[in-house]
Amino acid sequence: EELPTIYKCPHQGCTAVYRGADGMKKHIKEHHEEVRERPCPHPGCNKVFMIDRYLQRHVKLIHTEVRNYICDQCGQTFKQRKHLSVHQMRHSGAKPLQCEVCGFQCRQRASLKYHMTKHKAEADLEFACVICGKRFEKAHNLNVHMSMVHPLMQGGGASAAPDPSAGGSPSAARHADLRSERTRTDSRPSDVSRAPDALQSKLTDRTV
Numbered sequence: 001e002e003l004p005t006i007y008k009c010p011h012q013g014c015t016a017v018y019r020g021a022d023g024m025k026k027h028i029k030e031h032h033e034e035v036r037e038r039p040c041p042h043p044g045c046n047k048v049f050m051i052d053r054y055l056q057r058h059v060k061l062i063h064t065e066v067r068n069y070i071c072d073q074c075g076q077t078f079k080q081r082k083h084l085s086v087h088q089m090r091h092s093g094a095k096p097l098q099c100e101v102c103g104f105q106c107r108q109r110a111s112l113k114y115h116m117t118k119h120k121a122e123a124d125l126e127f128a129c130v131i132c133g134k135r136f137e138k139a140h141n142l143n144v145h146m147s148m149v150h151p152l153m154q155g156g157g158a159s160a161a162p163d164p165s166a167g168g169s170p171s172a173a174r175h176a177d178l179r180s181e182r183t184r185t186d187s188r189p190s191d192v193s194r195a196p197d198a199l200q201s202k203l204t205d206r207t208v
Contacts, residue, residue, distance in 0.1 A: 007024040009016040011032050018024040030051050038055045040047040042063045049055040060079065067077035069084040073091050078084040086107050089095070095105035097112045101119050106112050125135035127142040131150050136142040146153070 004019045005021075007018045007021060009024065009027060009032075011028070014032070016024075016027050016031075018027060036050075038049045038052060040049075040055065040058060040063070042059070045063070047058055049058065064079070067079050069078040069081050070076070071078075071084060071087055071091075073088070076087060078087065089107045095107055097107065097109065098105045099112065099115055099119075101116075104112075104115055106115065122135050125137050127136045127139050128134070129136075129142060129145060129150070131146075131153055134145060136145060
């Protein structure tokens with residue numbers, strides 16, 4: 001079997017390579033021939049393009065009212081097939097794109113890309129919950145999260161602030177220790193309850 005002919009761009013400094021002569025000709029025409037501006041012909045539109053196909057696509061999407069792609073379920077029309085495909089997913093409930101971090105599902109790549117920015121922002125937060133891994137900007141916010149989401153875990157030795165392995169800071173760990181110490185102090189029995197029976201009896205008689 002013969003290998004396909006490889007066409008390398010003859011212009012100095014250009015590394016473009018094509019398998020067909022037509023592709024190379026189009027490349028040279030668009031990138032190396034005399035560049036001329038191609039203004040949009042529609043009145044009031046000041047868009048200017050350097051490549052014909054970009055101008056044609058602009059005219060088709062912006063200035064053409066022809067909508068050849070029709071939804072067979074609701075009749076809504078679209079200018080592009082890809083827009084119809086995304087629309088039809090709403091009818092079927094399909095969400096083919098999924099976040100690898102949390103499993104979030106969506107229909108469009110733009111939605112997934114925006115969603116991923118949230119994970120990047122969370123990764124930069126300093127204080128992480130040692131139970132569920134959710135991260136926060138401030139130790140106070142983490143403590144509120146612990147009291148609201150993991151209230152039963154707090155009494156069992158769970159730290160509201162992250163340990164070093166979870167990405168927390170030493171100051172956050174000290175904050176958690178102080179908070180834990182305060183909890184233990186509040187839970188100690190009162191002086192009256194710890195007094196000897198005789199003394200406690202006297203205190204009771206005086207009260208009566």
